[in-house]
Amino acid sequence: xxxxxxxxxxxxxxxxxxxxxxxxxxxxxxxxxxxxxxxxxxxxxxxxxxxxxxxxxxxxxxxxxxxxxxxxxxxxxxxxxxxxxxxxxxxxxxxxxxxxxxxxxxxxxxxxxxxxxxxxxxxxxxxxxxxxxxxxxxxxxxxxxxxxxxxxxx
Amino acid sequence: xxxxxxxxxxxxxxxxxxxxxxxxxxxxxxxxxxxxxxxxxxxxxxxxxxxxxxxxxxxxxxxxxxxxxxxxxxxxxxxxxxxxxxxxxxxxxxxxxxxxxxxxxxxxxxxxxxxxxxxxxxxxxxxxxxxxxxxxxxxxxxxxxxxxxxxxxxxxxxxxxxxxxxxxxxxx
Numbered sequence: 001x002x003x004x005x006x007x008x009x010x011x012x013x014x015x016x017x018x019x020x021x022x023x024x025x026x027x028x029x030x031x032x033x034x035x036x037x038x039x040x041x042x043x044x045x046x047x048x049x050x051x052x053x054x055x056x057x058x059x060x061x062x063x064x065x066x067x068x069x070x071x072x073x074x075x076x077x078x079x080x081x082x083x084x085x086x087x088x089x090x091x092x093x094x095x096x097x098x099x100x101x102x103x104x105x106x107x108x109x110x111x112x113x114x115x116x117x118x119x120x121x122x123x124x125x126x127x128x129x130x131x132x133x134x135x136x137x138x139x140x141x142x143x144x145x146x147x148x149x150x151x152x153x154x
Numbered sequence: 155x156x157x158x159x160x161x162x163x164x165x166x167x168x169x170x171x172x173x174x175x176x177x178x179x180x181x182x183x184x185x186x187x188x189x190x191x192x193x194x195x196x197x198x199x200x201x202x203x204x205x206x207x208x209x210x211x212x213x214x215x216x217x218x219x220x221x222x223x224x225x226x227x228x229x230x231x232x233x234x235x236x237x238x239x240x241x242x243x244x245x246x247x248x249x250x251x252x253x254x255x256x257x258x259x260x261x262x263x264x265x266x267x268x269x270x271x272x273x274x275x276x277x278x279x280x281x282x283x284x285x286x287x288x289x290x291x292x293x294x295x296x297x298x299x300x301x302x303x304x305x306x307x308x309x310x311x312x313x314x315x316x317x318x319x320x321x322x323x324x325x326x
Binding site: 006013014016036040043044045046047048049050051052053055056057059060061063064066067068 | 158160163164167168171189192193194196197200206266269270272273274281284285287288289290291314317320321324326
């Protein structure tokens with residue numbers, strides 16, 4: 001094949017033919033020999049693209065290997081550790097705190113409702129303990145005072 | 155990047171691995187390999203960049219993101235179809251639409267695998283010239299420098315010899 005045809009086909013494959021060249025190309029496409037040449041070049045370009053990509057992929061894989069073999073900075077390792085360990089730990093901690101708070105709230109509510117069912121502060125008054133006397137003494141002394149007057153524990 | 159320099163590629167690899175990672179994190183449960191995604195995206199990205207008509211109008215990473223995202227979606231689809239990620243598919247290779255019964259016969263006889271085998275059997279330098287010219291779209295002067303040839307004319311002669319060798323191998 002002469003050089004002119006080679007330039008025409010290369011131009012056709014790269015899409016850089018001018019209008020005039022396109023016309024010449026179309027005229028030549030009547031010739032089966034030329035069609036075969038074009039097909040050959042097209043196949044060659046496709047094979048070159050596939051080979052080129054595979055080669056490029058291998059190079060990138062090698063770069064990837066080099067990249068992963070490099071020692072990672074402490075900051076990146078720390079960030080990874082945080083992502084992998086600290087977040088689940090923090091989530092568990094928050095869950096435990098929330099459940100504990102719920103449990104404490106529930107139990108104190110139950111105690112309060114039991115206390116009010118038994119008559120509340122009126123039950124203390126019935127035992128002849130003056131509430132005013134509770135105010136004047138310390139908390140420990142108040143508990144002792146209540147025990148002495150046989151107030152049933154709630 | 156157009157000359158696919160290793161230093162530039164290494165730099166981009168290190169810079170863009172986090173972009174690939176962030177995209178993979180958007181699709182949990184698909185087990186997409188981050189490095190595989192990055193490599194395949196970089197191939198398409200670099201192919202786009204070497205197009206003569208390409209003009210960069212945004213930050214390079216901004217431009218890279220959609221390539222990576224689209225590739226990730228493709229990989230998810232491929233996983234669904236149980237297809238491999240081998241780059242032997244010709245789906246995205248432009249088809250110049252040449253139709254001829256003779257051509258079809260010829261294709262049926264040799265196919266792309268035949269051409270690939272012939273290309274692999276070429277001398278290393280000639281094979282590189284074909285790949286540099288048709289895949290990397292390098293100019294003859296650049297190919298001459300890359301392959302340690304005296305000048306662009308010498309590279310052209312080597313290219314013609316490579317084509318002649320291929321034709322012989324393919325039985326033309």
